[in-house]
Amino acid sequence: MKRKKIPSLVKDQKLVERRRKQIIEAAVECYKEKGFHKTTTREIAEKAGFSIGTLYEYIRKKEDVLYLVCDAIYEEVQRKAAEAIGFHTDAVVQLKRALFGYFSVMDSMQDEVVVMYQEVKSLSKESLPYVLKKERDMEEVFEELLTRCVAEKRLSLLQKEIRCAANNLVIAGQMWAFRRWTLQEAYDINTYTELQWRLLYFGMKHVSEVTE
Amino acid sequence: MKRKKIPSLVKDQKLVERRRKQIIEAAVECYKEKGFHKTTTREIAEKAGFSIGTLYEYIRKKEDVLYLVCDAIYEEVQRKAAEAIGFHTDAVVQLKRALFGYFSVMDSMQDEVVVMYQEVKSLSKESLPYVLKKERDMEEVFEELLTRCVAEKRLSLLQKEIRCAANNLVIAGQMWAFRRWTLQEAYDINTYTELQWRLLYFGMKHVSEVTE
Amino acid sequence: MKRKKIPSLVKDQKLVERRRKQIIEAAVECYKEKGFHKTTTREIAEKAGFSIGTLYEYIRKKEDVLYLVCDAIYEEVQRKAAEAIGFHTDAVVQLKRALFGYFSVMDSMQDEVVVMYQEVKSLSKESLPYVLKKERDMEEVFEELLTRCVAEKRLSLLQKEIRCAANNLVIAGQMWAFRRWTLQEAYDINTYTELQWRLLYFGMKHVSEVTE
Amino acid sequence: MKRKKIPSLVKDQKLVERRRKQIIEAAVECYKEKGFHKTTTREIAEKAGFSIGTLYEYIRKKEDVLYLVCDAIYEEVQRKAAEAIGFHTDAVVQLKRALFGYFSVMDSMQDEVVVMYQEVKSLSKESLPYVLKKERDMEEVFEELLTRCVAEKRLSLLQKEIRCAANNLVIAGQMWAFRRWTLQEAYDINTYTELQWRLLYFGMKHVSEVTE
DNA sequence: AATGAATGAGCCTTCATTCAT
DNA sequence: GATGAATGAAGGCTCATTCAT
Numbered sequence: 001m002k003r004k005k006i007p008s009l010v011k012d013q014k015l016v017e018r019r020r021k022q023i024i025e026a027a028v029e030c031y032k033e034k035g036f037h038k039t040t041t042r043e044i045a046e047k048a049g050f051s052i053g054t055l056y057e058y059i060r061k062k063e064d065v066l067y068l069v070c071d072a073i074y075e076e077v078q079r080k081a082a083e084a085i086g087f088h089t090d091a092v093v094q095l096k097r098a099l100f101g102y103f104s105v106m107d108s109m110q111d112e113v114v115v116m117y118q119e120v121k122s123l124s125k126e127s128l129p130y131v132l133k134k135e136r137d138m139e140e141v142f143e144e145l146l147t148r149c150v151a152e153k154r155l156s157l158l159q160k161e162i163r164c165a166a167n168n169l170v171i172a173g174q175m176w177a178f179r180r181w182t183l184q185e186a187y188d189i190n191t192y193t194e195l196q197w198r199l200l201y202f203g204m205k206h207v208s209e210v211t212e
Numbered sequence: 213m214k215r216k217k218i219p220s221l222v223k224d225q226k227l228v229e230r231r232r233k234q235i236i237e238a239a240v241e242c243y244k245e246k247g248f249h250k251t252t253t254r255e256i257a258e259k260a261g262f263s264i265g266t267l268y269e270y271i272r273k274k275e276d277v278l279y280l281v282c283d284a285i286y287e288e289v290q291r292k293a294a295e296a297i298g299f300h301t302d303a304v305v306q307l308k309r310a311l312f313g314y315f316s317v318m319d320s321m322q323d324e325v326v327v328m329y330q331e332v333k334s335l336s337k338e339s340l341p342y343v344l345k346k347e348r349d350m351e352e353v354f355e356e357l358l359t360r361c362v363a364e365k366r367l368s369l370l371q372k373e374i375r376c377a378a379n380n381l382v383i384a385g386q387m388w389a390f391r392r393w394t395l396q397e398a399y400d401i402n403t404y405t406e407l408q409w410r411l412l413y414f415g416m417k418h419v420s421e422v423t424e
Numbered sequence: 425m426k427r428k429k430i431p432s433l434v435k436d437q438k439l440v441e442r443r444r445k446q447i448i449e450a451a452v453e454c455y456k457e458k459g460f461h462k463t464t465t466r467e468i469a470e471k472a473g474f475s476i477g478t479l480y481e482y483i484r485k486k487e488d489v490l491y492l493v494c495d496a497i498y499e500e501v502q503r504k505a506a507e508a509i510g511f512h513t514d515a516v517v518q519l520k521r522a523l524f525g526y527f528s529v530m531d532s533m534q535d536e537v538v539v540m541y542q543e544v545k546s547l548s549k550e551s552l553p554y555v556l557k558k559e560r561d562m563e564e565v566f567e568e569l570l571t572r573c574v575a576e577k578r579l580s581l582l583q584k585e586i587r588c589a590a591n592n593l594v595i596a597g598q599m600w601a602f603r604r605w606t607l608q609e610a611y612d613i614n615t616y617t618e619l620q621w622r623l624l625y626f627g628m629k630h631v632s633e634v635t636e
Numbered sequence: 637m638k639r640k641k642i643p644s645l646v647k648d649q650k651l652v653e654r655r656r657k658q659i660i661e662a663a664v665e666c667y668k669e670k671g672f673h674k675t676t677t678r679e680i681a682e683k684a685g686f687s688i689g690t691l692y693e694y695i696r697k698k699e700d701v702l703y704l705v706c707d708a709i710y711e712e713v714q715r716k717a718a719e720a721i722g723f724h725t726d727a728v729v730q731l732k733r734a735l736f737g738y739f740s741v742m743d744s745m746q747d748e749v750v751v752m753y754q755e756v757k758s759l760s761k762e763s764l765p766y767v768l769k770k771e772r773d774m775e776e777v778f779e780e781l782l783t784r785c786v787a788e789k790r791l792s793l794l795q796k797e798i799r800c801a802a803n804n805l806v807i808a809g810q811m812w813a814f815r816r817w818t819l820q821e822a823y824d825i826n827t828y829t830e831l832q833w834r835l836l837y838f839g840m841k842h843v844s845e846v847t848e
Numbered sequence: 849a850a851t852g853a854a855t856g857a858g859c860c861t862t863c864a865t866t867c868a869t
Numbered sequence: 870g871a872t873g874a875a876t877g878a879a880g881g882c883t884c885a886t887t888c889a890t
Contacts, residue, residue: 010853035333037249040880052882053855062881118333121247121326132393139394163398164407167391168384175383181344182351186375195376203415222870252863265867265872274864434874459757461673465860477863477876486860542757545671545750556817563818587822588831595811596804603803605768606775610799619800619843627839646849676884689851689888698885 003071004130006064009057019058022048024072027065032111036066036119066119067127073112074134080105081141091149096201098145099169100193106173107189113177135170142166146204156208165204172196215283216342218276221269231270234260236284239277244323248278248331278331279339285324286346292317293353303361308409310357311381315405318385325389347382354378358416368420377416384408427495428554430488433481443482446472448496451489456535460490460543490543491551497536498558504529505565515573520625522569523593524617530597531613537601559594566590570628580632589628596620639707640766642700645693655694658684660708663701668747672702672755702755703763709748710770716741717777727785732837734781735805736829742809743825749813771806778802782840792844801840808832 008016026047030039041062045055059065084101088094106113120131143166149155150162157165176183176192183192220228238259242251253274257267271277296313300306318325332343355378361367362374369377388395388404395404432440450471454463465486469479483489508525512518530537544555567590573579574586581589600607600616607616644652662683666675677698681691695701720737724730742749756767779802785791786798793801812819812828819828 012853015853037334041882042880051855053857053884054853056882057853060882114333118330121330122249136394160398160403161407161411164395164404165411167387167395168380168408168411171383171387171391172380175379179379179383182348183376183379186372191372192376195373196380198419199373199377199380199412199415201415202418202421203411203413206414206418207410209414224870227870253865254863263872264865265874266870268865269870272865436874439874461758464858475876476861477878478874480861481874484861538757542754545754546673560818584822584827585831585835588819588828589835591811591815591819592804592808592832592835595807595815599803599807603807606772607800607803610796615796616800619797620804622843623797623801623804623836623839625839626842626845627835627837630838630842631834633838648849651849677886678884687851688886689853690849692886693849696886 001130001133004067004127006059006068008059016058019048019050019054020068022050023055023058023065024069027069028073028112028115031069031115031119036115036122041065063122063124063127066122067131070116070120070123070127070131071134073109073116074131074138076112077105077109078134078137080109081138085141090154091145091152092154092201095142095145095149096197098142099173099197099200102169103173103176103189103193103196106176110177110180113174114180117174117178138170139163139166142169149204155204157204158208161204161207165200165207168200168203172200216279216339218271218280220271228270231260231262231266232280234262235267235270235277236280239281240285240324240327243278243281243327243331248327248334253277275334275336275339278334279343282328282332282335282339282343283346285321285328286343286350288324289317289321290346290349292321293350297353302366303357303364304366304413307354307357307361308413310354311385311409311412312405314381315385315388315401315408318388319401322389322392325386326392329386329390351375351378351382354381361416367416369416370420373416373419377412377419380412380415384412425554425557428491428551430483430492432483440482443472443474443478444492446474447479447482447489448493451493452497452536452539455490455493455539455543460546465489487546487548487551490546491555494540494544494547494551494555495558497533497540498555498562500536501529501533502558502561504533505562509565514578515569515576516578516625519566519569519573520621522566523597523621523624526593527597527600527613527617527620530600534601534604537598538604541598541602563587563590563594566593573628579628581628582632585628585631589624589631592624592627596624640703640763642695642704644695652694655684655686655690656704658686659691659694659701660704663705664709664748664751667705667751667755672758677701699758699760699763702758703767706752706756706759706763706767707770709745709752710767710774712748713741713745714770714773716745717774721777726790727781727788728790728837731778731781731785732833734778735809735833735836738805739809739812739825739829739832742812746813746816749810750816753810753814775799775802775806778805791840793840794844797840797843801836801843804836804839808836 008020010016010019023044026044026049027039029047030043033039041055042052044065045052048055059068081098081102084104085094085098086101088097120128123131143162146155146157146162146166150157176189187195220232222228222231235256238256238261239251241259242255245251253267254264256277257264260267271280293310293314296317297306297310298313300309332340335343355374358367358369358374358378362369388401399407432444434440434443447468450468450473451463453471454467457463465479466476468489469476472479483492505522505526508529509518509522510525512521544552547555567586570579570581570586570590574581600613611619646652646655659680662680662685663675665683666679669675677691678688680701681688684691695704717734717738720741721730721734722737724733756764759767779798782791782793782798782802786793812825823831
């Protein structure tokens with residue numbers, strides 16, 4: 001499943017890209033402040049610096065902006081995360097670096113993450129899958145890293161445990177943004193990252209031990 | 213911080229309570245289906261079985277319904293969770309029971325949890341704190357259980373680690389509902405609960421070990 | 425095919441009827457002046473004497489007003505025509521009276537007829553048939569009268585000629601309104617009626633004669 | 637009253653003519669499908685094969701296209717009708733031929749006729765007369781033919797009856813297109829033409845007889 | 849001459865809220 | 870207390886027209 005194409009009346013692809021970047025930027029700012037529903041298309045146009053008519057040259061419906069925004073956020077998260085991961089011969093070290101990189105992205109994109117969390121549900125039944133796919137991709141990045149750790153006997157997760165663990169990693173990062181009202185009251189990003197790394201890492205390391 | 217009082221034009225407290233129960237029930241159903249913003253007050257009134265005029269005898273603004281709903285959901289979660297926890301002499305057993313009970317509630321109230329997750333942000337700046345307080349209460353329930361485990365040397369969490377761990381427990385439960393599109397594709401509630409228990413438990417047990 | 429029911433949010437049937445009468449009256453006036461497309465719903469509401477919100481309590485879409493108008497016009501034409509026809513033992517006399525009555529109605533409802541002629545095409549594919557049916561009904565009234573004339577040997581139309589002749593009668597009346605820019609420059613309604621009666625009547629009387 | 641001149645920004649007359657032909661062709665197609673009001677200038681430009689900017693080099697306002705279309709249709713009707721009429725020494729034969737020719741044109745230009753009937757009213761008060769004049773010209777063609785028939789004693793119409801009769805001839809043809817939903821259900825063009833010829837001809841032949 | 853991006857007035861429609869009955 | 874008709878602000882979206890390139 002690729003990115004969904006939103007048609008534009010304007011033909012110049014370069015221009016479309018530039019204008020849409022403006023739109024997204026403006027929209028994110030508005031969404032942060034008042035959410036998707038309370039943001040009017042006029043506000044977005046205005047903040048983007050052009051008229052309402054022009055806005056509609058680059059989208060078809062209000063919801064298109066939301067899709068554009070969600071898509072852009074994921075794109076950026078993935079891009080930043082990917083470049084943060086790098087590679088290391090030691091599987092666990094790589095996993096750790098990936099997590100730290102991902103958490104750092106979550107920290108720097110807090111607002112965007114919150115927007116995503118709260119507005120995804122407003123996407124149409126048609127657009128939603130495209131976005132969920134990207135979320136799932138994120139999960140899979142960690143699944144693969146975990147799989148490598150398991151393959152190299154650095155973690156002893158069962159096959160079925162990997163997905164759950166990967167989920168936890170992904171979520172832990174997002175929650176830094178989404179539950180900032182409580183978490184950021186108690187920790188700074190470094191402390192939080194370190195803490196979560198250990199909680200999650202040791203969980204994964206010892207999960208196969210017998211328990212009561 | 214107590215529950216926030218929503219004024220009603222109707223004097224008879226009994227009646228107010230009965231009607232509001234109807235309102236909440238109707239609203240939750242609507243929110244599940246289309247979210248807060250796309251649900252009209254008319255729909256709520258209709259589904260509740262009375263006229264739009266009557267609805268406004270029991271609330272002042274559309275948002276009041278959302279508050280009522282959020283409040284009611286938390287109330288129910290807490291009530292059910294509380295009765296599920298019970299007591300056990302062994303601190304870890306009690307923690308485990310609490311977690312299992314909580315997860316079971318999350319499973320049975322999936323829709324409600326999703327509604328909460330997606331609509332809280334629509335609460336006014338004024339109402340939000342009341343609701344976040346309840347969320348925080350949930351966290352504290354687990355913080356206390358963890359504190360007891362630590363006190364009885366069953367877990368060796370540092371003071372500052374407790375809050376983060378408690379957060380993870382709370383979140384893990386909510387995610388069963390909120391990320392059902394991915395998690396429930398892979399697990400059933402029992403498997404998920406068991407898995408998370410072990411991942412989280414061992415994480416908390418071994419978190420203080422030295423790590424690379 | 426009965427009249428199509430346009431749903432209303434207002435329950436009081438009596439009120440619905442009264443308000444819709446106002447709407448129709450206002451709309452006809454607007455349509456006369458500027459046509460359906462250039463008439464705004466606000467203008468209709470205003471001319472009808474209530475707010476735009478109220479208008480939409482009695483219709484769903486702008487086009488509903490058009491349907492209401494078309495339906496009302498036909499209803500009135502039929503009602504007036506019916507009461508004008510009466511009965512006479514002599515079939516031809518009855519036909520003549522019917523025609524004269526019909527023409528008189530066309531004369532008194534000129535504006536409405538013109539509106540109909542020009543706006544019917546704006547009805548949705550869904551509504552159109554209901555209106556065309558009424559037009560066809562009009563035709564059939566004359567077909568029956570002609571059939572009686574034929575049965576009583578007062579006219580010698582072949583079966584297949586009846587429909588065409590009936591059409592001509594119907595049209596001749598409508599044209600008094602629709603082509604008033606030319607016809608009413610040359611005739612008054614009485615002259616026109618008398619003239620058409622004779623042209624059409626003798627046509628029908630002698631149509632079966634051999635022609636070159 | 638001549639044709640009304642629509643100014644163009646482009647100097648080259650040849651080009652103007654060519655482009656306008658394209659515009660008209662495109663517009664007619666659009667009007668057939670959705671009427672004047674629902675057709676956008678963009679659609680016309682696109683279907684004509686050039687840009688919206690270019691369209692506005694050849695017209696000033698949307699309505700200009702409508703005028704161009706109406707004018708073109710009449711032009712074509714007249715041209716085709718004229719070439720169909722021919723000449724015959726016998727006045728009635730010529731009348732008949734003219735009618736048959738005219739009906740045949742109406743048949744082949746059904747869509748255009750319908751467009752005209754429904755959109756003329758959308759012409760500005762300023763343009764309308766030019767178009768009505770052409771309609772009147774059509775009438776006059778038949779008035780003249782009828783006058784000749786009368787002069788040669790082949791028909792005994794009174795002076796004032798000629799215009800009405802001519803009107804009926806013109807209308808009968810147009811109705812084949814405009815009321816095709818009912819007429820073409822019952823007849824084919826040949827039957828219809830023959831039938832109308834006889835109904836109208838005998839009407840005109842015997843109109844001066846005394847009637848009840 | 850041709851292009852097509854930009855504009856913004858304006859339209860239809862919805863819906864939270866009020867208030868007379 | 871209950872009802873539901875009335876209100877009108879507000880929002881999404883369209884499209885004729887312009888103008889810089």
